[in-house]
Structure formats: structure tokens, C-alpha cells
Amino acid sequence: MVNCLWCDAQINEALTITNFYARPVLICEACDDALQQCKIQTKACCTTCLKPISDNQSQCMHVKYTNCLTMQYDRKQSSLTKRQRLSQPNPFIITADLDFTNKNILLVDDIYTTGITVHQAACKFFVRKIRKFDVFAFAR
Template structure:
């Protein structure tokens, strides 16, 4: 009997003609409702941030636009809160790779792009964690991607305010030359919070006359008011 990848309780799924040839669920009916993305919230159409009642336009995108050319669209799977926040920590820092199964990438979106490019991980972090938490999800779902970025070692971003992050130099660089002009690019990362990481990556691509840059993240966080 299959067990839930989150709580390890048995999944009792009745087999019928409708699901006979489909893959069985890896999440039980108790855990599944806790993994959410609230479509009813008033959100920025570009970055999906939940807008406050005082925001007529997204202040995060406005803040980013003062320094960067903005990405076209963010796609995400979950809100980074509650159970999903605990699971992402368990996955990234405790090495529970079974948790990667909860991140089901939208294949209908992936197929729209010329190149899928993941955010890079520094070799020191890779050695500590023993796996790349972004490309691992892509690999287990057989998604074709290229890695053209590398990064300098940075202070843990969640320990910094948005202002402190913005004062850092761009830590990323492109390590190989490929033809990117007029291409549609999808950047993939685990969590979108302030948007700085994604826009620092996109900054290196826009100068190569990209047609469009979108982003897919496993979860969409908030900045918790940090400025």
C-alpha cells in the first residue's frame, strides 16, 4: 500500500476505470488541502504577490523596476506558508528528497520555452547538501534544461532585509555562450520572495536580446515587510 510522502500514513485510493491507467497520488487527503495557492487573493498579475489594501499597483515590482528590467510573468505552485514552508526546509536543509514529489511541474507551461534554465547553487552548498534542490525536481520529472549560470558564495538571503539584498553586487555570471537572441526563456527557482535573485539572473540575459523571460518557482513567499 502506498504511503503519503508527507505524513507517511497509508493512502487508500480506490482503483476504478477512471484512474486505472493514471499514476496514484503521493499525498494523502489530509495533507493535500494544506498545500495551497489561494487564487482568491488580490495579487499582482506579474509577480503574484498578495497586494495589501493600500496597494493600487505592486510596490515590489515598482521597486524592482527602478533597477532591473522586469520579467514578463511569474508562475508558481504553492504559497510559501504553513506546511509547505516546513516541507521546503525539510527538503533543502535536511535532505528529505522524497518531498520533491510534491512539486508537480506544469508541463503545459514548460513546453512553451526554448530554454529552461535553473538558478545555480554554489559548489560549497552543493557539497554540504549533496544535491541541487532545484535541478533534482527537474531531473525526476525528466525536464530538459541547461545550466549556464554559476554563482559566488552569498550570505543566506533569508537573513537579510530587502534593502541589504539590493545593495549586494550581482553574484551571478554566465559560464558558457549559447545563442539566446529572440529566445523564450523560463528561469526556475525554489522560492520567489523579493524577486532579486530572479532579476539578477534575468539581468544577464536581457542584454542578449531575449524575446521573453518568465519564471517558475516551487513557492511564492512574501517579504514580511522587510525593507
Template structure:
């Protein structure tokens, strides 16, 4: 008998040849299904179109992604967003419980769901949060998940304390000064970089961080997030 790390219900997984050598599941079948229901492709049909770059569902009258067009006025766009889950339902509840209610044990659940892209990158770089915020939380939500995934990452960005981005409108966020600075001696010219963040919302956070990398003549910039 196992206990689900999400709903804390006890569950029993019947033993058979397909799971005999597998580790015990972290979450129960009900929670597992709720994660599956939040997959970005779950409700896609032949009529659903997504931006190939940022994975946003395009409106019927959108020929090109308006979000990317808005960002392109001020930034060089990322090459690709890699993300599996929508930020709603079980996924949103889990990230909120983990990040804001400091249930750090859920990092193991999130790590089990996040998948690195198959493409190879020279450096994997976590999006930083202000030191003061990490100190109050007692952990960095992105780095702890990467640690759980046993991913080697390189810290080369830092950021100052700023208003929580979820509390600001899109235009206010766009007009804010870039909060990120590059703090590494590494020469990243012609390198490919994978930025990792928890949530992709407007794209302004990762494009601000990307601006500090593009100016150093990187070759490619991908972004991995836990949810979109």
C-alpha cells in the same frame, strides 16, 4: 497499505475505477489537503487582487504592484511568475525539510506538485547555487526536482558564494552586487527563457539572474518557482 512520504503515517487508498491504473499516491489524504490549502488561489475571493506579473496580493490602496515598481527602478522586469503554492504551512515545512535538512527524498513530492507552464520556452534554466553550498548539501535543490520531473534543462548561469538571502533585509539585498554570471557559449538572442527557482520572496534573485539574460537580448523571461 502505503506510507506517506511527508508524515510517515500509513494510509489506505480504496481501489476504484478512477485510480485503478494510477500510481500509488506519495502522500496521505491529510497531507494532500494541507498542500491544497496552500494553493495561491485557495483563499482568493472577488475582493482579492493579485499582481498579474508576480502574483503578490495587492493591498487595498495599491493601484499598481509596489514590489514590481521597486524592482523596475533597477531591473527590467520578468514577464511572468508561474507558481501554484504559498510558502507557508505544509509547503514551507516540506521545502525546509528538503533543502536545509537534506531530505532529498522529498524532491519526488515537490516534483509531483510543480507544474510547468503551458507556454513553450526555448530554454529552461535552473537558478544556480554556489558550488560550495551544493557540495555541502550534496545536491542542488532545483536541479534534483527538475530531474524528478524529467525536464530537460540548460545550465548557463553560475554564482559565487554569498550571504544567505533569507538573512538579509530587502534594501541590503537590493544594494548587493549581482552575484550571477553567464557561462555559456549558447546564443540566446531572441530566445524565450524560463528560469526555475525554489522560492520567490522579494524577486531580487530572479531579477539579478534575469539581468544577465536580458543583456543578451532574449525575447521573453518567465520564472517558475516551487512556492511564493
């Protein structure tokens, strides 16, 4: 006799030649039915960006990535104090010749410490009349 792992009810399973070497049943039928109703339904997802693909969609519409910013620093930013960073001119240059009007921009940064880098990059984009500016930083 084995008890159900969930509700602790006794599970009576007849021993036959077909289930002799099979794994024992650990959950009763009532609990198994309840678990099947709670089962997460998996949807088709894009293998590149993991976004769900709807039934009427044949493929994913990937987010376009464009490397459009470069920096011109004299020294590494980590060696400067906050005051020294503020006193320097804006080091960012938009290199891509694209129309940013009414576009959503996502800036990906490695470390967010003082916010000056994000602010300086945003200033370059706001001049171009963007619609939205978001930031994703890996560490703080």
C-alpha cells in the same frame, strides 16, 4: 431489484449461470450509453515530459534544459534583508557559452520572496537580447 445509481430507474437483470458470480449492474443501459459519449479520449503522451504526441509525430520533441547560471554570494540570501540584497552587486554569472538571441528562457526558482533574485537573473539575460523570460517558482 436494483436501482440505477444515476437516474434511479429500476434495473431488471435476469439471474443466469453466467452472471451469478459477476458484479451486479449498477447503471442502466441508457445512462451507460450517455456516460460512454462523455468518456475522455486518451491520447499518446511522452513518458518523459507528458506532452501529447500527435498522430503524425513519431516521438516527442523534449524541451532542452541547460544549466547556464551560477551565483557568487558571500552570505546566504535568507540571512540578508531586502535592503542588503539590493545593495549587493549582481551575483549571477552566465557560464554557458551559448547564443541566447531570440530565445525563450524559463528560470526555475525554489522560493519567490522579494523578486530581487529573479530581477538580477533577468538582467543578465536581457543583455544577451533574449526574446522572452518566464519564471517558475515552487513556493512564495
